[in-house]
Amino acid sequence: xxxxxxxxxxxxxxxxxxxxxxxxxxxxxxxxxxxxxxxxxxxxxxxxxxxxxxxxxxxxxxxxxxxxxxxxxxxxxxxxxxxxxxxxxxxxxxxxxxxxxxxxxxxxxxxxxx
Amino acid sequence: xxxxxxxxxxxxxxxxxxxxxxxxxxxxxxxxxxxxxxxxxxxxxxxxxxxxxxxxxxxxxxxxxxxxxxxxxxxxxxxxxxxxxxxxxxxxxxxxxxxxxxxxxxxxxxx
Numbered sequence: 001x002x003x004x005x006x007x008x009x010x011x012x013x014x015x016x017x018x019x020x021x022x023x024x025x026x027x028x029x030x031x032x033x034x035x036x037x038x039x040x041x042x043x044x045x046x047x048x049x050x051x052x053x054x055x056x057x058x059x060x061x062x063x064x065x066x067x068x069x070x071x072x073x074x075x076x077x078x079x080x081x082x083x084x085x086x087x088x089x090x091x092x093x094x095x096x097x098x099x100x101x102x103x104x105x106x107x108x109x110x111x112x113x114x
Numbered sequence: 115x116x117x118x119x120x121x122x123x124x125x126x127x128x129x130x131x132x133x134x135x136x137x138x139x140x141x142x143x144x145x146x147x148x149x150x151x152x153x154x155x156x157x158x159x160x161x162x163x164x165x166x167x168x169x170x171x172x173x174x175x176x177x178x179x180x181x182x183x184x185x186x187x188x189x190x191x192x193x194x195x196x197x198x199x200x201x202x203x204x205x206x207x208x209x210x211x212x213x214x215x216x217x218x219x220x221x222x223x224x225x
Contacts, residue, residue, distance in 0.1 A: 004157070035215075042118075042202070042217035043158070091157055100206055100213055101146040101165075105157035 002026065004106035006092050012112045013082055021077045021109045025094030033093045033103060034067055034077050043091065048100075049075065082113045117141055118205055120216035129225050133190040137203035137216050140184065144205035144214075147179050149188045152200045152218065161188070161201075193223045 005024045013019050025032050034046040045059040049069040060066070064082075069075040079086055089110050093103040118139045127133055135149075145166055150158035164170045167181045176189040186203055200220045206213040 043204075043215040045213065093157075099146070101148055101163045102160065103148075103213075104160060105150075107157045110155075 004092055004094050004104055006090075006106040006109050008109060009107065010110045010112075012114060015084060015113055016081055018078065018080045019082055019111065021079075021090050021092075021111070023075045023077070023092030023094075023106060025073065025075070025092070026096075026104055027073075029094035029096050029104075030072070031095035031097065031100060031103075032069055032075050033095070033100070034075070035091045035093065036088045037091055037108070038088045046077070046090075079111075082111075084113045087111055087113045117214045118203060118216040120203060120219050122217055123220040124222055125219060126222045126224060127193055129193060129195060129223055131193050131223070133188075133193050133197070133221060133223075135188040135190075135201050135203075135219050135221070137186045137205075138184055139186070139205045139214075141205070141207070141214075142181075142184070143207045146206040146213075147177065147186050148204040148206075148213075149175075149177055150202040150204065150215075151197075152202060154199075158202055195223050195225050198222045 007022045030051045032049040035043040047067045048056040064080045067077045089108040091108045093105045095103045120137045148163040149161040152158040162172050164177050167179045170177045174191045178187040200218040202218045204215045
């Protein structure tokens with residue numbers, strides 16, 4: 001079946017612009033995660049959605065970052081007033097339940113802020 | 115001390131060798147342990163997950179957890195050039211929500 005998809009695959013933007021990154025999880029997966037991966041770094045947790053519960057936003061690095069998940073499916077991560085330090089690969093993962101130990105990742109969006 | 119630590123490598127081995135990849139973690143509440151493989155410019159791919167201590171085998175891959183020493187390992191038998199990738203370990207608590215990933219170990223299997 002179809003895996004997790006993300007768009008765009010690459011995004012180059014100017015400092016100060018807003019960007020939106022999209023994630024389509026595996027159909028039927030109730031949990032969705034966003035991570036950030038910088039060069040040579042591990043995955044940095046950003047936000048977690050589980051069903052209709054309030055999202056866990058504890059990993060968002062600043063109030064310039066926000067995310068929403070519509071209809072329990074597609075999710076959008078928005079970064080406002082981008083900074084150069086936001087340059088990274090943004091990865092989305094979905095999981096069939098709230099356990100989170102079985103996460104399936106998308107290919108990521110490579111964001112470059114110039 | 116970071117919650118999950120891995121030797122970043124790179125680790126180079128000849129084809130056919132047995133590879134041992136290791137992580138240490140600090141939080142004794144962690145009950146779930148996962149291994150992911152990440153090829154260059156791709157998303158991580160789940161290899162296997164285990165719960166609590168013990169071993170789990172899947173083909174050429176064996177995951178081992180020693181909770182007493184907070185040490186997790188992934189063994190790859192008969193390594194192949196296609197195994198060349200970065201291997202990430204991850205751990206999480208019993209509620210399955212608080213996951214921490216290690217920085218990954220880069221493995222090269224030379225033909």
